[in-house]
Amino acid sequence: SESFYAAVRKYWPDLQDGNLVPDYSGVRPKRMHPEMGGNDGYHDMAHLKDFLIAGPEQHGVRGLTYLLGIESPGLTSSLAIGNYVAQIIE
Secondary structure (H helix, E strand, O other): OHHHHHHHOOOOOOOOOOOOOEEOOEEOOOOOOOOOOOOOOOOOOOOOOOOEEEOHHHHOOOOOOEEEOOOHHHHHOHHHHHHHHHHHHO
């Protein structure tokens, strides 16, 4: 996994160890660690949106657009997401 993290850090240098979680379809970035998400005040993640779309304006890396945490609402939103990403990369 160290070589995978090294490859990802070429375009995401602030990636911290343990932030990627393997899943049945490979590595799928999540908005929070699977052990987080409780409502104890410290781990309350309710403020996070269903998913995150970020382009160069947000992260400063020209030519990179990433989409994180897109699960079931992503299918319903896929056409709108595609249009939004097309605007980002134009």
